[in-house]
Amino acid sequence: MPRRLLSGVLGALSQDMAIDLGSATTRVHVRKRGVICRQPSLVALYQEPRGDKRVLAIGDEARAMLGRTPPDVEVVRPVAEGVIRDFEVAEVLLRLVMHECMGPSHVVSPRCVLTIPHGTTEVEKRAVRECAEAAGAREVHLVEEVLAAAIGAGLDVTEPHGNMVVDIGGGTTEVAVVSMGGVVYSRSLKVGGQEMDDAIVRYMQDTRGLHIGPMTAEDLKIQLGSAVPGRLRGEPSSVEVRGRDLVTGFPRAVKVHADEVRSALSGIVHLIVETLLASLDKTPPELAADIVDKGVVMTGGAAQLRGLDRALGEATGLPVIVADDPAAAVVQGAGQALEHVEVLQAVAL
Numbered sequence: 001m002p003r004r005l006l007s008g009v010l011g012a013l014s015q016d017m018a019i020d021l022g023s024a025t026t027r028v029h030v031r032k033r034g035v036i037c038r039q040p041s042l043v044a045l046y047q048e049p050r051g052d053k054r055v056l057a058i059g060d061e062a063r064a065m066l067g068r069t070p071p072d073v074e075v076v077r078p079v080a081e082g083v084i085r086d087f088e089v090a091e092v093l094l095r096l097v098m099h100e101c102m103g104p105s106h107v108v109s110p111r112c113v114l115t116i117p118h119g120t121t122e123v124e125k126r127a128v129r130e131c132a133e134a135a136g137a138r139e140v141h142l143v144e145e146v147l148a149a150a151i152g153a154g155l156d157v158t159e160p161h162g163n164m165v166v167d168i169g170g171g172t173t174e175v176a177v178v179s180m181g182g183v184v185y186s187r188s189l190k191v192g193g194q195e196m197d198d199a200i201v202r203y204m205q206d207t208r209g210l211h212i213g214p215m216t217a218e219d220l221k222i223q224l225g226s227a228v229p230g231r232l233r234g235e236p237s238s239v240e241v242r243g244r245d246l247v248t249g250f251p252r253a254v255k256v257h258a259d260e261v262r263s264a265l266s267g268i269v270h271l272i273v274e275t276l277l278a279s280l281d282k283t284p285p286e287l288a289a290d291i292v293d294k295g296v297v298m299t300g301g302a303a304q305l306r307g308l309d310r311a312l313g314e315a316t317g318l319p320v321i322v323a324d325d326p327a328a329a330v331v332q333g334a335g336q337a338l339e340h341v342e343v344l345q346a347v348a349l
């Protein structure tokens, strides 16, 4: 069969997938089906007595084991600060989520778009491609995360017009100006939602003498966290959490107030504000004028921290909006690029 015809047949039979392998969450968007998989980027490995490691669980199941494992089991996070740190484990995670998304009836391996941080080197890009191919992808395209985020947030990135995106994920905050299918300027901060959780853990140790786990800290952040004072009607102003008393060593429950969580997060909010201000300062004038018109769009799971849009708006004097479904914007944008060949051609690396 001629090659082009063969590739056409394979294309018709395979499922196109966009994959966002994030520090916190792995999401998969499948053509015509939308975002069908969302799993924590975690893999639980069992150390066999003879030396081999066996995959016990991934995603939600692995997350349930965090902090509760015996010595021969470890829960690994293959992506940190937006970058793949452990390619072997990342390949396992990719293979299993791809398999879950394809379903048993699909025999042809998928065409994939993977999102990568801006500034990824050629060597790193090759490693990501090889990792996805080893996990079962037939064809791999790479798209920069902030560009995908802008597309997913509904912006037209192919026009000669500047758009500013602030993507706040689990491990990184990326501020970028995009125009004509490319990233014109980008600044990245190795701080995101996970650093916010760590700040809450430290705050509880220092001020309440209580050691809480990272998942409890994340719950506190989502339920009570905010970047500015004030709460909406109906929202709780305090919640009870459990941890280990640092003095007695015994479990203890304490009531935590929203003001305390805001105070724990204030340093990180300040860092994000500073990064945005520094980025605006470096943006070329024509593009800066576009941004004054259109404002700034926030994406990423941690963009949902209450009042963070307001804090960024007050600091910059610009309109700041949070994208619809901000945590899924990157994968949705990558999925749209796969569906529209002209967009893929404009943004793929």
Ligand SMILES: Nc1ncnc2c1ncn2[C@@H]1O[C@H](COP(=O)(O)OP(=O)(O)OP(=O)(O)O)[C@@H](O)[C@H]1O
Residues within 6 Å of the ligand: 021, 022, 023, 024, 025, 026, 081, 082, 083, 168, 169, 170, 171, 172, 173, 192, 193, 194, 218, 221, 222, 225, 299, 300, 301, 302, 303, 304, 305, 306, 326, 327
């Ligand atoms: N309602 C919420 N308020 C505040 N933070 C939230 C909320 N919902 C989710 N988050 C946080 O968003 C973060 C995950 O965001 P996201 O899924 O965009 O990260 P990621 O893409 O995996 O990470 P990265 O882009 O840094 O590699 C987590 O730290 C999570 O606690």
Ligand SMILES: [Mg+2]
Residues within 6 Å of the ligand: 020, 022, 023, 169, 170, 300, 330
């Ligand atoms: Mg992300």
